Amino acid sequence: MAAADSPSPGLRRRDLCSRGIRLAGKMRSDVVDLLDTYVEWQGLDASASVAAVEGVPVAAVERWDEQTGTQRLLENLAAYRTFRALLAQMLEEQQEQLGEADTALGRALASVLLQVSAFTYHLEELLQLESRGTPSEEVDVPVPPSQLGLFERKLRGLGVLRELAQWAVRSARDLRQLAKPSPGSSSAPGPDESP
């Protein structure tokens, strides 16, 4: 029987899932605002079509409904770790361009980076709960080739943010699936819980 001051794994999982869903919702909203700011700052057309950018985790997935809870968590974790590195790179490039100037774009980027970091940590907690352990933190972020011009880098940034916005929506859905009490899931509720 669980100690009075420590919630059961099932309850902890549901709690982490609902907080994660709220985090993902806030993150998405902030990424959408960041996209507007980014497009304006970089002088881009908001409807510009951006080809798939190498190294950016793609949110699109087939047979999404058939994924197990662990698959969802692992894919999310890999994605957000990569986004953390990509956003840090974008922030660095931004600072290189504008020096130490405190800009709205810089602040917005930093805020989203913080949320991505927090969400990554959240996913790690969930994975720990699944008793799967957390995969080693090896993120393979391709450094943008030095021959990428300024415009190409701006488009790349647009691609990163757009894909992150999709991931934020997907993550909320993934966590809701995870929060569902299902006997067939990779982590069924404990004997002392009712679904």
Add this chain to the structure above:
Amino acid sequence: DSHTQYERVGADVTMKCGSMDWDAAVTWMANGTDIDESHLNGSYLILKNVGLSQSGQYFCYEGSSWHRKYQTSLVVGTPPKEPVLMCRSNNYPKGFYCSWHLPTPTYIPNFFNISVVHGTREMVCEKDALPKNRCHIRYIQLFSTVKYKVTLTVTNALGKNSTTLTFDEFAIVKPDPPENVVAKPVPNNPRRLEVSWQNPSSWPDPESFPLKFFLRYRPLILDQWQHVELSDGTSHTITDAYAGKEYIIQVAAKDNDIGTWSDWSVAVHATPWTEEPKHLTTEAQITETTSTSTSSFMPPPTTKICDKGAVVGSGAVAVCWTAGLVLAAYGVLFI
């Protein structure tokens, strides 16, 4: 030899009598009536500036033998204008449907062809049996940033036209309106109405893809709506209704994260609970009638002999009745 001939409205049409020479003697008939010779150029039938009413069966007979030499069905119509195409996902994440129509009729048969492309992948849009002019697609991928491109081509005997829609997966998500909206008064609460509803049955998985709702309500006598947005649950209690007024109430739904609001649900009407009028005894009814008739003498405001609303028991009613008589006496004196 029987033919079908499609011609545009306003066109000039020349019909030949089969293989008959130009100078052959022929008779043309349309829909059972002889056609006047003024429309003939030799054996050719000339119809200028044809209209829809000239559609029909045309026959040509050899002059002397009355052998039918030629027959055609003339169908007057128009080439298609640009079709109107709409795509929507009311059953996300299962898929979406596209439906179309022509803005104006062509009066001749039209054929529609739809193509759906997602990136480089061509997808099959399965035609629905009913309604016609609609097809549906199952999503293969979810959460894609790649846009869908839907092209509809309409062709008929007089021409063709097409239209293209480009959209992303999230933009077309629009649930059906909430179902089974019920509004009830709350006993002993003259300013409350309890409203409940259900998720639209077409929305396949409200647990993983929860909907949020927008409720609007107003008394019938006013034009201004009150609005409430609800992020969860399928019920709400209105607490600021005007007592005794009939209300009209509607609900709309939207996916929590993406897409647009549904149309408004079917409207329901409800009136908040009101207290039942008190049932008075016969004596009290007479008393009340008397008090009412003396009120036209307008006792001075400070002389609040009886407040109608405060009449409760027969004792208080008797006091009112007595006071009324006194006032009536004064009234008579001053006429």
